[in-house]
Amino acid sequence: GLIGLRLGATPVNPDGTFDIKGVAPGEYNLTATVRDANGKQFTGRIRVSVGSSDVPNVTLAVRPGVEVRGKIALEGTPSPQFTMSNLRVSLIAEDAALPGVVNLIAAGGGRGDAIRAFLPAGQSEMAEVAVDGSFALPEVGAMQYRVRVAGLPQGAYVQTGRIDSVDALNAPFTVDNSGAQLQLQIGFSPGRVSGTIADQRGMPAAGVQAVLVPDEARRGRSDAYFAATTDQNGQFVFSHVPPGRYKLFAWEDIPAGAYQYPDFIRRYEERGQPISVTPNGAVTAETRLIPAN
Numbered sequence: 333g334l335i336g337l338r339l340g341a342t343p344v345n346p347d348g349t350f351d352i353k354g355v356a357p358g359e360y361n362l363t364a365t366v367r368d369a370n371g372k373q374f375t376g377r378i379r380v381s382v383g384s385s386d387v388p389n390v391t392l393a394v395r396p397g398v399e400v401r402g403k404i405a406l407e408g409t410p411s412p413q414f415t416m417s418n419l420r421v422s423l424i425a426e427d428a429a430l431p432g433v434v435n436l437i438a439a440g441g442g443r444g445d446a447i448r449a450f451l452p453a454g455q456s457e458m459a460e461v462a463v464d465g466s467f468a469l470p471e472v473g474a475m476q477y478r479v480r481v482a483g484l485p486q487g488a489y490v491q492t493g494r495i496d497s498v499d500a501l502n503a504p505f506t507v508d509n510s511g512a513q514l515q516l517q518i519g520f521s522p523g524r525v526s527g528t529i530a531d532q533r534g535m536p537a538a539g540v541q542a543v544l545v546p547d548e549a550r551r552g553r554s555d556a557y558f559a560a561t562t563d564q565n566g567q568f569v570f571s572h573v574p575p576g577r578y579k580l581f582a583w584e585d586i587p588a589g590a591y592q593y594p595d596f597i598r599r600y601e602e603r604g605q606p607i608s609v610t611p612n613g614a615v616t617a618e619t620r621l622i623p624a625n
Contacts, residue, residue, distance in 0.1 A: 355382050363475060364392045373397050375473030397471030400495070400507055402514030404465035404481075408521050408611075413485040419461040420483050421516070423469060426476040426504035469514075476504040478552065481516065489574040490555065491519035502549050521611035525570040528618040529562050529582040536566025537621045540582050543591045544570060545604065547577040557592055575611050579604030585624040 344350045364376045374394035380387060402421065459467040461483075479500050481490050493500035493516045495507070500514060525544060529537040539561060546556035556576070560568045581591065581604050590596045597604075605619040 357382050357384060361475075362390060362392065364394050365473065366394060373471055373473065375475065377474050377476075395474055397473050398507055398510035398512070400469040400472050400512045400514055402459075402467050402469075402516065404461060404467070404516045404518060406465075407491055407517050407519045410518075410520055411485055411487055414488060414520075416461055416465055417463050418483040419481055420458055421461060421467050421469070421514075422458045422480045422482065423472060423477040423507075424480055426478055472507045474506070474508075476506050478504055479514065479516070480555070481518070484518070487520060487522050487572045489519050489522060489572075490516060491574070492517040501553060503552060519574065519611075522572040522574055523609035523611065523613040523615065525558075525573050525578075525580075525607060525609060525615045525617065527568060527580070527616050528566045529568065529621055530566060530618065531621045532623060536562075536564075537582065537584075538562055538564045538566055540566075540584065540621060541586065542568040542570075543581045543583075544573065544578045544607065545581060545591055545597055547579075550576065551592075551594060551597070554592065559591075573609050575609050575613075578607040578609065580607050580617050580619050581605075581622065582619060583622045583624070 360380045360382060362378050362380045364374075366374050368374065374396050376392035376394035378390070378392055380390060400423070404416065404419065404421075459469045461467045479490075479493055479495075484490075490501065493514070495505050495512055495514045498505050500516075527542075529540055529542055531537045542560050542562055544558040545551070546553065550556045556574070558570045558573060558578075560570055562568045562582075579601075581597075581600060583591075583600075600622060603620075603622055605617055607615055607617055609615060
């Protein structure tokens, strides 16, 4: 709940020292972002554990951003609505999407500008995609990222992704060197999942939210979750589901978006109905409504 709030207005001194006051105990990512007199950005990042006493002498080393180049390949036959140049590839700072983890940033503009410490709402880099599928992200900072692709038409999905030899979809990654290659593959063979949600009496549950939660390896991907509201007969349909393993859930009452939080899903793991979606496949499933506590 603290994402986007500011931690006072603590300046960074000319000698690089800083003092952030009033930090509650917990785990933090301390990120420094600075621009030099020529406008070039430098970043650094470390993990900080805050307990019941002060944390002295924290040191960050900043480095210039590096360029990440990439290429998008296609698997299968694209829909008529698909245009490569409509796509945008983003690197989103992992800290922006993590519940319970806050960025503490020491940031500033060019020479003469005040450098201040604050909590950001999140940071990202974005690149346009050329007709041949190539793209470039300049000045990528020293943070952990997840990759997102915008502009995909209905039925298209990111199937695989690697940055050099590292998985770039199912876990956050850090860009450590210039010349890193980000390879993405877009698929066009989604499946269909339909079925019924029943209440504890076995009667159709109308107007409740049916949710598909991906297997544990993909739960860091916001694009792998699906939700639909049941009709008057308790029926739901997910029309464009990427192939993979999921669990079907339905709750009588649930905070908005809670099913994307690992700690929440862990409490109900055994109550999910396993679903396996194959390319262009159709699955019919049903499950019982989980009552409110």
